[in-house]
Amino acid sequence: xxxxxxxxxxxxxxxxxxxxxxxxxxxxxxxxxxxxxxxxxxxxxxxxxxxxxxxxxxxxxxxxxxxxxxxxxxxxxxxxxxxxxxxxxxxxxxxxxxxxxxxxxxxxxxxxxxxxxxxxxxxxxxxxxxxxxxxxxxxxxxxxxxxxxxxxxxxxxxxxxxxxxxxxxxxxxxxxxxxxxxxxxxxxxxxxxxxxxxxxxxxxxxxxxxxxxxxxxxxxxxxxxxxxxxxxxxxxxxxxxxxxxxxxxxxxxxxxxxxxxxxxxxxxxxxxxxxxxxxxxxxxxxxxxxxxxxxxxxxxxxxxxxxxxxxxxxxxxxxxxxxxxxxxxxxxxxxxxxxxxxxxxxxxxxxxxxxxxxxxxxxxxxxxxxxxxxxxxxxxxxxxxxxxxxxxxxxxxxxxxxxxxxxxxxxxxxxxxxxxxxxxxxxxxxxxxxxxxxxxxxxxxxx
Amino acid sequence: xxxxxxxxxxxxxxxxxxxxxxxxxxxxxxxxxxxxxxxxxxxxxxxxxxxxxxxxxxxxxxxxxxxxxxxxxxxxxxxxxxx
Numbered sequence: 001x002x003x004x005x006x007x008x009x010x011x012x013x014x015x016x017x018x019x020x021x022x023x024x025x026x027x028x029x030x031x032x033x034x035x036x037x038x039x040x041x042x043x044x045x046x047x048x049x050x051x052x053x054x055x056x057x058x059x060x061x062x063x064x065x066x067x068x069x070x071x072x073x074x075x076x077x078x079x080x081x082x083x084x085x086x087x088x089x090x091x092x093x094x095x096x097x098x099x100x101x102x103x104x105x106x107x108x109x110x111x112x113x114x115x116x117x118x119x120x121x122x123x124x125x126x127x128x129x130x131x132x133x134x135x136x137x138x139x140x141x142x143x144x145x146x147x148x149x150x151x152x153x154x155x156x157x158x159x160x161x162x163x164x165x166x167x168x169x170x171x172x173x174x175x176x177x178x179x180x181x182x183x184x185x186x187x188x189x190x191x192x193x194x195x196x197x198x199x200x201x202x203x204x205x206x207x208x209x210x211x212x213x214x215x216x217x218x219x220x221x222x223x224x225x226x227x228x229x230x231x232x233x234x235x236x237x238x239x240x241x242x243x244x245x246x247x248x249x250x251x252x253x254x255x256x257x258x259x260x261x262x263x264x265x266x267x268x269x270x271x272x273x274x275x276x277x278x279x280x281x282x283x284x285x286x287x288x289x290x291x292x293x294x295x296x297x298x299x300x301x302x303x304x305x306x307x308x309x310x311x312x313x314x315x316x317x318x319x320x321x322x323x324x325x326x327x328x329x330x331x332x333x334x335x336x337x338x339x340x341x342x343x344x345x346x347x348x349x350x351x352x353x354x355x356x357x358x359x360x361x362x363x364x365x366x367x368x369x370x371x372x373x374x375x376x377x378x379x380x381x382x383x384x385x386x387x388x389x390x391x392x393x394x395x396x397x398x399x400x401x402x403x404x405x406x407x408x409x410x411x412x413x414x415x416x417x418x419x420x421x422x423x424x425x426x427x428x429x430x431x432x433x434x435x436x437x438x439x440x441x442x443x444x445x446x447x
Numbered sequence: 448x449x450x451x452x453x454x455x456x457x458x459x460x461x462x463x464x465x466x467x468x469x470x471x472x473x474x475x476x477x478x479x480x481x482x483x484x485x486x487x488x489x490x491x492x493x494x495x496x497x498x499x500x501x502x503x504x505x506x507x508x509x510x511x512x513x514x515x516x517x518x519x520x521x522x523x524x525x526x527x528x529x530x
Contacts, residue, residue, distance in 0.1 A: 030498070032466075032519070037497055109499045121479045121492045128496025131516070136471030137464065362494070362502060365486045396501035396512065401494075434512070 002317055006105035008036020009303040010295030010310035012056040014103045017314030019065040026067040036107055038303045040134035075433040077264050094439050101290045103313050104261050108254035108296035112401055113350050117219030119359045126156040126251040139165045141247030145224050147171040147216035148251040149344040154199045161206035168243050171214040173229050174344050182339030188332040217353045219248045234349030252346045256297045262428040270420040271299050273341045276427035283316035284309055301337030308333055351412050361402040363395020375413050383407035383426050398429045454524045463520050470503045470515035481505055481515055482528040504529050
């Protein structure tokens with residue numbers, strides 16, 4: 001029995017490949033609807049090439065070979081020599097799925113950087129604004145500023161403007177000239193130029209200003225302050241502009257969700273952008289023989305790459321040969337993903353925006369000053385020790401939002417590079433979703 | 448057009464569209480804070496929007512720590528700010 005965890009582009013591409021070859025597959029997903037975080041399909045405003053997802057929905061959903069389990073929060077997984085056991089909660093009921101082969105397509109979430117006021121209502125991730133709009137038909141605010149880095153800011157801005165919000169501006173920290181460093185990636189992905197043209201047209205249509213080398217460094221609750229930033233992300237000139245808005249969406253790339261593969265013991269490595277990802281072979285197979293991993297959890301690359309990787313994982317699971325064209329497609333999309341890392345880095349200077357009062361851990365309300373004191377006065381040497389002193393990263397989110405930032409703040413204060421082993425340590429957690437102690441006990445005892 | 452769903456938040460009547468999350472329906476109704484933080488009493492609401500950050504946790508029909516961004520509104524449900 002083959003199971004796939006995640007019904008985003010990678011999971012659906014894998015399921016499609018398996019079902020079209022005549023094999024049965026079970027797809028298990030936390031959301032009510034398939035599509036993952038990227039393919040949300042409620043709104044009439046769907047963006048560039050939105051209809052592409054229909055091919056996957058129509059061949060996967062309703063296919064008699066595909067069992068689709070939705071609204072299922074997988075909280076843990078264990079394995080024996082031949083089988084993998086997936087523990088999940090569906091409408092509060094504990095359930096377990098057993099499979100022989102597993103494809104993990106667990107996706108990613110927005111990376112957030114702290115700044116003064118980022119904890120105030122109205123400050124959110126671009127992903128949240130996108131989810132509200134496309135998933136729930138709600139525009140996050142009347143007047144919106146978007147800031148951070150990366151191409152994802154573009155569709156979010158266009159979606160919000162098309163939905164009726166006033167997008168006051170997109171403030172991209174990096175310079176577009178950085179793309180000149182990746183000529184081969186651009187040459188091999190010419191369709192990306194069309195995508196860019198599409199967005200430029202939309203930006204003109206909705207009169208959305210785009211500025212480079214700038215970042216939002218403060219949110220007052222009803223306005224943002226913009227600073228000019230250098231390429232290392234330090235501030236060149238502070239508070240160059242103040243813009244009234246009731247929503248500020250900031251995103252600094254993505255964090256792969258690696259919890260489940262980590263629990264199962266799949267090998268992880270630190271990617272060039274500092275994110276922790278799984279190491280997989282050419283066929284997307286992980287270090288464990290019957291587990292394949294595709295999409296963002298093997299390196300942030302976007303939906304195009306996720307589709308190719310999911311397709312390859314699906315074919316590999318059922319023992320099919322991977323056609324050259326598919327491998328080449330993955331190669332050029334992987335090259336583009338590398339170019340994205342080069343073009344939209346989150347360089348270390350962002351820590352200079354912080355002051356002692358800036359909140360770092362939202363859950364436990366730990367300030368930058370408290371973290372620095374744990375290093376200076378209590379001699380914490382890493383994020384784990386600081387966490388024991390300050391509780392940073394010990395709240396409900398289990399450090400998903402702050403742990404990387406805490407580690408990098410401590411690293412800089414001690415003038416040390418954050419080691420790969422520390423990055424892997426703070427990126428993993430023993431349980432993938434909060435559960436009651438009773439569920440945890442049952443899950444362990446019914447092994 | 449989706450059908451209308453009625454619910455209460457801290458005793459006040461609200462409504463949203465069927466399928467909308469608690470956080471989305473309340474934001475659309477002009478509610479800007481779902482809870483106050485434990486230590487500093489600061490207002491919080493939706494931040495990550497996809498169930499990662501737990502900033503939007505509320506009590507729904509007596510069950511605490513539910514993520515308002517993930518749970519869909521249901522007719523007659525009683526939602527309260529988490530303490």
